[in-house]
Amino acid sequence: MHDEQVVAKAINIHTQTYGTKPTAVAYAPGRVEVLGNHTDYNEGTVLSAAINMGHCFCISASDKPGVRLTAGDLMETTKFDPASDERLPKNVQWANYVKGVMFYLRGQDVEIDSVDCTFLGSIPMGAGLSSSAALEVATAYAVLEYTGKKLDKKEVGILAQAAENNFAGCNCGLLDQFSSIFGVHHGLIHSDFRSLETGPVKLPGDVVFLMINPHIKHALADSPYNARHESCEKAAAELGALLDHPVTTLRDVSWEEFEANKDKIDPEAAQRATHVIGEITRVEKGVKLLAEGQLEAFGQLLYDSHETSRTAFENSCEELDIVVEATREAGALGARLSGGGWGGSVVALVHAANAKSICEKIVKACKAKGIHPTAETIIPSAGAIVIK
Numbered sequence: 001m002h003d004e005q006v007v008a009k010a011i012n013i014h015t016q017t018y019g020t021k022p023t024a025v026a027y028a029p030g031r032v033e034v035l036g037n038h039t040d041y042n043e044g045t046v047l048s049a050a051i052n053m054g055h056c057f058c059i060s061a062s063d064k065p066g067v068r069l070t071a072g073d074l075m076e077t078t079k080f081d082p083a084s085d086e087r088l089p090k091n092v093q094w095a096n097y098v099k100g101v102m103f104y105l106r107g108q109d110v111e112i113d114s115v116d117c118t119f120l121g122s123i124p125m126g127a128g129l130s131s132s133a134a135l136e137v138a139t140a141y142a143v144l145e146y147t148g149k150k151l152d153k154k155e156v157g158i159l160a161q162a163a164e165n166n167f168a169g170c171n172c173g174l175l176d177q178f179s180s181i182f183g184v185h186h187g188l189i190h191s192d193f194r195s196l197e198t199g200p201v202k203l204p205g206d207v208v209f210l211m212i213n214p215h216i217k218h219a220l221a222d223s224p225y226n227a228r229h230e231s232c233e234k235a236a237a238e239l240g241a242l243l244d245h246p247v248t249t250l251r252d253v254s255w256e257e258f259e260a261n262k263d264k265i266d267p268e269a270a271q272r273a274t275h276v277i278g279e280i281t282r283v284e285k286g287v288k289l290l291a292e293g294q295l296e297a298f299g300q301l302l303y304d305s306h307e308t309s310r311t312a313f314e315n316s317c318e319e320l321d322i323v324v325e326a327t328r329e330a331g332a333l334g335a336r337l338s339g340g341g342w343g344g345s346v347v348a349l350v351h352a353a354n355a356k357s358i359c360e361k362i363v364k365a366c367k368a369k370g371i372h373p374t375a376e377t378i379i380p381s382a383g384a385i386v387i388k
């Protein structure tokens with residue numbers, strides 16, 4: 001389900017700003033991470049969903065060289081050379097996601113120049129719902145449509161990730177871009193970030209996800225995200241030296257092998273790896289439990305995931321912990337922080353019939369603790385599309 005309102009608005013802003021209708025328009029959704037935290041860059045597995053909020057990107061031809069880009073929410077316009085690999089300054093940081101994608105598309109023989117562009121999104125910024133990945137993917141889809149070129153979906157994800165890594169400064173994995181591309185209507189995406197295969201996972205008809213956003217500032221590039229990435233690499237290297245098979249990433253270490261060797265490696269790296277290896281194990285359990293319709297047990301995995309985020313990976317924060325606790329007390333099947341952490345949103349699994357009353361209870365309980373979250377139902381949605 002794409003956000004038709006944001007598409008209509010983006011087209012309108014584009015037409016008013018440049019005096020001409022866009023000839024290529026694409027839309028890409030944000031994502032919610034359901035299980036499998038910080039596993040993507042460890043070549044692990046994840047369960048995620050694309051959501052019913054996203055970014056729309058519009059393009060029309062211009063008679064001047066370069067790219068003119070308007071951020072529809074700020075109503076600010078900037079210009080850049082799509083062939084240069086220079087990052088734009090902080091005051092137009094938002095344009096770097098687009099510039100990065102255009103730059104890496106050139107490496108795939110998809111050249112764009114002399115264009116006017118506009119983007120607009122409906123994903124709240126800093127909510128941990130991957131608004132930047134949605135912008136990157138929408139940009140790539142629109143540019144491909146405009147230039148009449150085709151690229152494999154995985155290639156699109158990989159180059160959008162390169163834009164995020166090198167133009168936005170976050171050393172993230174592929175989860176956000178893949179979720180935006182491979183989303184399934186009312187279903188989850190099961191991704192394997194070693195083989196880069198993705199597949200749909202059915203959700204029972206009577207459950208929905210809630211997104212509870214305590215509205216705390218969140219910017220992964222300024223967070224310990226990159227430091228955690230390094231700790232995981234360190235854990236993999238040290239475990240590799242102890243095990244009798246090759247270890248490239250934490251994906252190569254089973255829970256049993258980890259348990260037997262964790263005390264022999266750097267304590268901090270071991271602590272971070274507890275969460276990641278535990279998550280990879282939980283994703284596989286979760287897929288089986290969903291297939292068997294064991295929702296309570298599946299929900300418990302979400303709570304378990306949040307617990308090791310809090311205690312071992314230390315990527316939670318007080319507000320998220322309060323929200324998860326309030327969600328548990330309100331009767332959700334499961335809840336956990338979703339995405340990078342250190343802010344962002346909590347995702348919860350609930351029976352559809354209880355969604356409204358659970359949202360009300362969460363908001364009330366959080367208010368009593370001085371937090372004012374918004375809680376809403378999210379619709380797992382299809383992936384990115386070309387509108388025209």
Ligand code: GLA
Pocket residue numbers: 033036037038039040041130172173174175176339340341
């Ligand atoms: C962010 C990153 C993803 C992933 C998650 C944590 O969303 O962009 O690549 O690492 O955090 O699972």
